[in-house]
């Protein structure tokens with residue numbers, strides 16, 4: 001088989017066979033196909049797409065390009081969760097302990113943030129002492145004793161995806177539904193769970209800006225799940241404003257703890273409860289969304305959720321005292337308050353630009369090699385539909401340096417639009433795809 005022939009076949013709209021896809025993925029994994037030919041194939045796929053069968057074959061080949069995690073020694077139905085990425089989306093830190101406290105094992109490999117979207121691993125690392133590098137053996141032990149592990153991907157999980165993603169990132173081939181689906185689902189399949197709940201974000205702060213493309217992405221991932229016998233439920237949720245009020249690593253940990261303690265609610269809690277309820281349904285621990293949400297809320301009220309979070313911290317070396325003393329978490333010293341420049345309604349937000357403002361504070365990374373400031377970020381003070389008066393605070397910005405605060409504040413001013421006209425209600429849960 002010759003890679004040039006395969007590139008030409010895809011370039012001209014042909015359908016790749018399983019053998020051809022396996023040849024391509026093997027060549028990516030062992031580097032026998034040079035980056036320039038892999039990139040050419042990615043661009044051919046970007047323009048010609050893959051059909052469902054090709055997408056499933058690509059996903060399976062990527063899932064088996066390295067080691068896979070065998071969770072069969074853990075009792076019960078194991079359910080994983082994945083978000084396609086958003087701003088102020090810290091649902092994992094809320095629902096993982098809540099779902100685990102309902103008796104369902106949660107073994108979750110998470111990723112780092114890139115660009116405007118945050119990552120669970122960075123948030124966990126803002127907790128003094130917390131270890132995200134957990135061996136597979138250790139993870140199985142943790143899951144058997146506490147029902148919960150939050151960890152980084154092991155080194156040899158889906159090496160083909162690591163190489164392909166790095167090349168897609170620099171060749172303008174990220175935004176393609178078969179490639180995004182293959183990338184996400186290969187990692188989820190290799191991570192071993194029996195069922196997967198996906199949070200497919202849709203709106204100005206998501207990869208998928210409109211409802212139709214979010215649904216197409218969700219359906220493609222659900223079809224892949226079906227082809228490999230894993231139950232997939234996709235929740236399409238809105239990302240037309242930051243999901244929570246805090247953006248930035250330690251700030252998001254604080255908001256997650258406030259929710260677990262039952263002190264605050266809002267959209268972040270609602271999305272966490274919805275995803276968590278579908279996780280309980282997949283694990284046969286709830287028989288409806290209402291039942292699932294009620295069970296999760298019960299464990300917020302009786303303190304079992306925050307107790308499970310404490311158990312997670314102790315298990316993985318994190319300082320559990322942060323739960324009662326937020327000053328033990330980093331907070332950057334410089335502060336700038338962004339104020340409304342006129343009276344009116346908060347009409348709309350450009351969420352990607354708010355994510356960009358958070359990058360300016362030092363809370364995120366523009367490229368993989370960048371280091372991040374765990375104590376930097378933004379606390380939003382308003383949501384779409386709120387009324388404000390000129391001079392009211394719309395956000396607080398925290399950073400290590402004054403100029404970074406000012407630059408982030410500038411982005412924020414451009415990202416939040418205030419008008420006399422009342423905006424339409426923002427929809428939070430747009431659809432459920434099975």
Ligand code: URA
Nearest residue numbers: 084179180181183184
């Ligand atoms: N997240 C992933 O893991 N892969 C993609 O391609 C896009 C988002």
